[in-house]
Amino acid sequence: MTTGLVLDDSGFEILVAGERIEPRRPLTAEDATLLGDLGSRYAQAVQAGADDDVLTGLGRALYGWLDGEQGQLTDLLRRASTPLTFEVQGPRTPSDRQWTVLRAPFELLARPDGGFLAADTLLRFGVVRRLGAPGVRPALDAYRLGLGFMAAAPRGQHELDFEAEEAAILRAVGEARLDLMVEDTGDPAQLAHRLADLGGLPVLHLSCHGLNTWRPRPDRPGVPALMLEDELGDVRPTTATELVGLLTTMPRLVFVSACLTATAADATGQLPPGPGRRGESDTPAAGTELVAHSLATALVSAGVPAVLGWDGSVGDRSATVFAETLYGRLGDRADLAVAVADARRALLESTKPLLRADWHLARLWLGPTGGGPLVAGTRRRSLVSPVRGTKKFLDRKQHVPVARADMFVGRRPELQQSLRALRSGDRAGVLLHGQGRLGKSSLAARIVDRFPDRAVGVVFGDYGALAVLDAVADAVRANPQARDLIARRLPEVRARPEALETVLIDLLTGPCAQTGEGQSPLLLIIDDLEQILHPDPAGPHRVVAESAPVLAAVLRAFDPAETDSRLVLTSRFLFTLGGLESRLAPVQLRPLSEVAQGKLHWRQQALVPPDRQAERATLARRAIRVSRGNPGLQDLVVLRLVYSGQVPPERSEAAVAGMEEYLRQGDLPPDADVRAFLENLALDELLAQAGPPHVALLRAVTLFDLPVPVPVVDTLAAEVGGSTDRLRGLGLLDTFPDRYDPQRQAVAVNALAAGRLTPLADEERTKLAALAVEPLFTAWGGPTPSPRQDLALDLQLTRLALTAGTSPAVVVACGTGAVVELHGGHADNAFRLGKEAIALLDRHRAAIPTYLLRKVAGAAAISGDGDTAAELFDRALRQTQGNNQPESHPLEQARVIAEQATFLINRGELDRAEQLLRHAQRLFSEAGSEQEAAVCHGKIALLLYRRGHFDEALHIRRNIELPVYQRLGEARETAICYSSIADILQERGNYDEALHIRRNIELPVYQRLGEARETAMCHGDIAEILYRRGHFDEALHIRRNIELPVYQRLGEARETAICQGNIADILQTLGDYDEALHIRRDIELPVYQRLGDARMTAVTHGKIADILHQRGDYDGARKLHLKRLEIHEHQGDIDAIASARWGLAQIDLARQNYRSAEEHLAESFRILCHLQRPDGTAVVGLRFGQLLAASGKQEEARQVFETSLLAAKKISATGLYKRISEALTILSPKSDPR
Incomplete structure (x- = not known):
């Protein structure tokens, strides 16, 4: 009821x-x-x-x-x-x-x-x-919880920790109480096939990214969609209609664990999810009419009885914890709604803020027949454990570590490739190969888990005919026909090992041919095959003579045309066996990506007390770096050494330092465990086996920062010798999907092996770059009308061209993208590369793209070279003017003008900047670029703000600029515009409203978008409010520990200097004049002077003058204040004029020059009242009123005090309010009117 x-x-x-x-x-x-x-x-x-x-x-x-x-x-x-x-x-x-x-x-x-x-x-x-009204629910079956799990990680999207989610479900329910089917392709069509083959499952769990406003075409309304995968691993947006259309048997519950899956398509104001959250960035198209359904409600309307989704952007770890509790409760036969409530409460009760923040986001939607328990029985759909692969390996390989399910990360591409090969029917099996301890056996175990309908045998250590037959007999012991066949033929194989082939053929084409009553195909694992391989200087490894006939028999017997039985071999090396090796699909394991290393580290941290994590965090980061993506090495160095409570920190430090030296061509580390690990990897032996020509090729490939297509490496091989096939066979070259064409293979030097190679000399780099740059440019698409989608490719090509000193066409096509790519990090790196690119093009008399000039100019301005920035902006502007110029399009000209105007604002040339901005705004408007025109309006508002015209600036921000961004769905620009509004409110003393904007509107946007610079600036704005309210320690903490490190990391010279100046403000207020003066003179001032920033130079002179005044150097202080006043008056910066006048008044008062002091105070007070600056009005008004009162000007003093009192009250300056009140009460009372 x-x-x-x-x-x-x-x-x-x-x-x-x-x-x-x-x-x-x-x-x-x-x-x-x-x-x-x-x-x-x-x-x-x-x-x-x-x-x-x-x-x-x-x-x-x-x-x-x-x-x-x-x-x-x-x-x-x-x-x-x-x-x-x-x-x-x-x-x-x-x-x-x-x-x-x-x-x-x-x-x-x-x-x-x-x-x-x-x-x-x-x-x-x-x-x-x-x-809909509740209806009659279908009766439950007698089975235990059955769950279909599919994660999707389309190429190019942020990778979720789906392995943790799968492991958490297993952990919560228990492998003995769960029928788990995992579909690794991420493809909804393949998922539908798997579910149909099983006759359906009651629960379907989809772990992926989601959007509530995906647009199939720009002119179509946005609809909810899941970002699943197609057969090639690219993104396949899948709507509710498509998903339901693929499912022939409807689950009782679909959990779409992705961002915004319970958020309606017509919901407004949703922020794009950021890293670690389950969604993709997108914005609604302007003018589209959106439907009301969310993905969850659309699925319910299409007939799914119950759908669980997220009404917002959920964190990856929150989703995992929620799923763990949910399925644990469902496995215990809990009512679905109660299980969801318990999972929600698990997040609510978490002590971890990031988990707790998402507790209320889950939404359960039901159709007429949805709800109630999902489990009523205990019967198993399959008698096979979901983790039997891991168990099998642990039983047979007790001395070789195999990753537990919760520690298995980063092998999705190799797993997908292996499963496709094993299911295709084209090959007898797969060969998993690669460097030692990369996880080949762990991957083989996971492959076994994905084939619950196969009988599994493991061959390890003994590779003779009888050992192989014993492994097969163990696997098929539940198959009477197969068991009897082996028992009958065993004496034959014992007498004649070569009979193994006919026995296997009879077995694989008979009782192990396909799934049937009491029968199942065989999945035979032959592990660590390198134990029977012998190096061949002339080619791939060969199978040792005594084992070659047995392995050949096995490969011939597993014929995919006659049996569904398959092979999985693992080996460090590729091998040759008379062509029979071609019956196996090679799958090379590569080092873990940075994302996967982070996932593994997170799991390792979960086993370590928090205080030890914090104590050893820096050393752990170094340990991850030296692991170079090898999970076995990361397990040893990070978990068993750095994080171990039994290992002294001194030993851990020595082990990591030893690895760092080893990777600089040093000796083996002294730590016994690390030394043994590296001796087992035998990198130096492998390099010796490769031989000089192949080592020369390996060194040549270190020229590249990214994996490059094999034909490009072959170009270098023609010059230095060696072959990619041999190096890949030895595990010295790793294979990756090419970043330009993922269907093509690319190679890179194994990261651990690279540390054992002699670095290339400069002349070698120049020669090799000249050979490689043009072929790589062609392979990666050649000239394009705009920067490549993956700017890392542009950066690689530009660096090669600069190293070679040739190929201006490459720099023209790729230079701008390279500068933009580097600009996301340290700005000085972008500036240096940009300067080199321009110099190369000038040497070759090649036309320089205006976009390149603009981006390099911007990098120059940020990194502190104002003169070069000005020169480049002028050059870019000249290049866009005149009908004969190739880049004279009005939009391009407007962009140059707008960026140059922004630069001039920072230099204090406000009049010239305003002229340029109004010109650019007109050009943008005429060209129909509404957003860029709005940005120009915003810059004009900034000029008005600088000049003290707050009302007009606020009008532009609120009524002209902001509506454009909101209409276009531009979250970042909207937040920045709100920041500018908060600036004005802050100057007027509306600290509460300004703080609300900073914390609740701006900051969340920047954090979700991963905007490090804007996030830091917002923190700085918050610190400024705290400083003005007297919370000096908290403000200093934000400035030093949150804001400043970001600017330093990004190479933001001007912002770094401004932040240092804000720190000096606090120190000066606290009385630390020496440190404040050091910051002003030695850190701040040189940056502004180098940038040509007249305004900030003048402001800093004023700050120095204040310190000199405090120290009694009135002449020095007055000289600096007069100097800054001249600059501010020239720029029309009335806020700064008021500040300069206040400083001069302070000196006059100290010298008892009261007439001059009164003039300066009167002008400063007038300006601050005009600007509606309550903080300045209160401070200056108190001193001005006191001077007027002392001069006998009682009524004038009263008016000033009353104005100042209201200002102090507005900003809650209680101490100042009290002092003004006291000054007001001691004035002679007003005379009564007659």
Whole structure:
């Protein structure tokens, strides 16, 4: 019986156990407005990472609406049984008003005088939403929990930690109580085939990225979609309609664990998810009319009984913890709604802020037949454990480590490649090869897990005929026909080992040919094949003579045309066996990517106490770097040495330092465990086996920073000798998908082996670069009209061209992309490369793209070379002017003008900057570039702000610029515009509103977008408010430990100097004049002078003057203040003029030159009042009023004090307010009017 809220055409009623709690209520327009507002506030709170106070306030407001005048919700809570599942039920096709109710965040419901209902462990409150009246649920079967799991990681997207999610499900339910089918392709079509073959499963879990407004075409409305994979591993956006159309047997529950899967397509204001969150960045198209459904509700409407999704951008780890609790409870036969509530509570009760932040995002939607328990029995669909591969290897290879399921990471591409080969029917099996301890055996174990219908045998250590037959006999012991056949033929093989082939053929084409009654195909693993391989200086390794006939017999017997049985071989090396090796598909394991190394590190950290993690964090980072992507080495150095409580820190430090030296061509490390590991890898022996020509080729390939296509390496091989095939066979060259064409192979030197090679000399690099640059340029697409999508390719090509000193066409095509790519890191690196690129083009008299000039000029300005920046901007502008110029398009000209104007603003040339901006704005408007025109308006507003015209600046920001960004869905630009609005509010003393914008609107956007620079600047703005409010320690912490390191890492010379200046402000306030003066003179000032930034130079002179004044050097202070005043008056910077006047007044007062002081104070006070600057008005007004009072100007003093008192009150400056009040009371009283 329903407990909750039921909607119909005339309103709604609140029920408890099916009985109405009077009265029945209409759903009014006011209700819809209130709930819509709550929904909008909820979305903003989620994006802002709001604390419990905000969310509780929303929950109480929603409680108040439900409670109504009659206390209906209170009555419901009193009467309802526990666990309490609150159902919000609507019709199959809700109206707009009904949607506002269904979408309201009932998960947040909170008592008027208490906390969240969801936090009540006795109540166990949960929320479900249902479309349609409840119907009769189909009867449950007698089986245990059955779950289909598919993760998708399309090429080029941020990789989720799907391995952790799969492992968490296994851990929670237990392998003995779960039927788990994992589909590794990420392809919905393949998933549908697997589910159909199994006759369906009650639960389908999809782990991927999601979008609520994916557009199939730019002119089509946005619709919800999952970012799944196609057969090539590229992204395949899949809508609810497509997914349901592929599923022939409908699951009882689909959990779409991706961002925004429960967020409607017409929801506004959603932030793009950032790294570590399950979504892809996208924005709605302007002017599109969006449908109301979310992916979850669309699936329910299409017939899925229950769908679980996320109403927002969920964190990867939050999703994993939620899934672990959910499936643990479902496996225990819990009601679905109760299991979801328990999983939600697991996040809510977490002590980790990042997990707890997502506790309320999960949404459970039901159709008429959805809900209730999903499990009723214990019968197994399959008698095979989901992790039997790992168990099998642990049984047979007890002395060789095989990664547990929760430690297996980073092998999705190799696993997908292996599964495709094994299922295709084209090959007898696969050969997993690569460097030692990369995880070949662990991958083989995972492959076994993916073939529950195969009988599995493992051959290891003994590779003779009888050992092979013993392994097969062990695998097929449950197959009577196969068991009897082996028993009959065993004496024959014992007498004649060569008989193994005919025995295997009879077995594989008979009882092990295919799945049938009591029969199953064989999956035979032959592990560590390198034990029977012998190096051949002339080619690939060869099988030793005594083992060659046995292995040949096995390869011939496994014929994919006659049997479904398959082989999986693992070996460090490729081998040759008379052509029979071609029956195996080679799959080379490469080092773990940085993402995969991070996943493995996270799992390792989970085994270590937090205090030890923090203590050894720096050493752990070094240890990960020296592991070079080898998971076995990372396990040893990071987990068993650095993080071990039994290993002294001195030994760990020595082990890591020894590895670092080893990778600089040094001796083996002294640590016994590390030395033994490296001796087992035998890198130096492999290099010796390769021979001088191949080592020469290996050294040549170190020229590249990225994997490059094999034909490019072959070009170098023609010059230095060697072959890629031999180096790949030895595991010295690793294979990757080419970043330009993923269907083509690319190679790179193994990262550990590279550390044993003598680095290339400069002359070698020049010669090799000249050979490689043109072939690589051609392989990666040649000239393109715009930078490549993967800018790392442009950077690689540009570096090669610069190293060679040739190929201007390559620099023309790729130089700009290279500068942009480097600009994301240290700006000085981008500037240096850009200068070299321009110099090369000038030497070759080649036309320089205007875009390149602009980007290098910008990098020059940021890194501190203002003169070069000015020269490059001028050159770019000249290049766009005149009809005969090739790049004279008005838009390009406008962009140059706008960027040059921004540069001039920072140099303080405001009049010239304004002229340029108005010109650029007109050009953008005429060309129809609305966003770029809005940016120009924003820059004009900045000029007005600098000049003190706050009202006009605020009008532009709010009414001209901001609406454009909001209409276009530009989250970043919207946040930056809000930041500028906050600047004005802050200057006017509206600190609370400014702080709200900084923390709740700006910061979440920058953090989600991964905008490090903007995030740091926002933190700095917050620190400025704290400083003005007297919270000096907190402000200093933000400046030094959060903001400054970002600018230093990015090479932002000007921002670094400004931040140092802000630190000096705090130190100066705290009385540390020596350190403040050192920062001003030796750190700040040189940067501004080098940049030609007259305004900031003048401001810094004023700060130095303040310190000189404090020290009694009035002449020096006055000289600097007069110097800065002249500059500010020239620029029309009235805010700075007021500051300079205040400084001069201070000196005059100290010298008792009261007339001059009064003039300066009067002008400063007038300006600050005009600017509506309450902080300055209060400070200057107090001193000005005191001087007027001392001069006998009582009424003038009173007016000044009264104005200053209001200003001090506005900014909550209590100490200043008290002093002004006291000064006001000691004035002679006003004379009464006659």
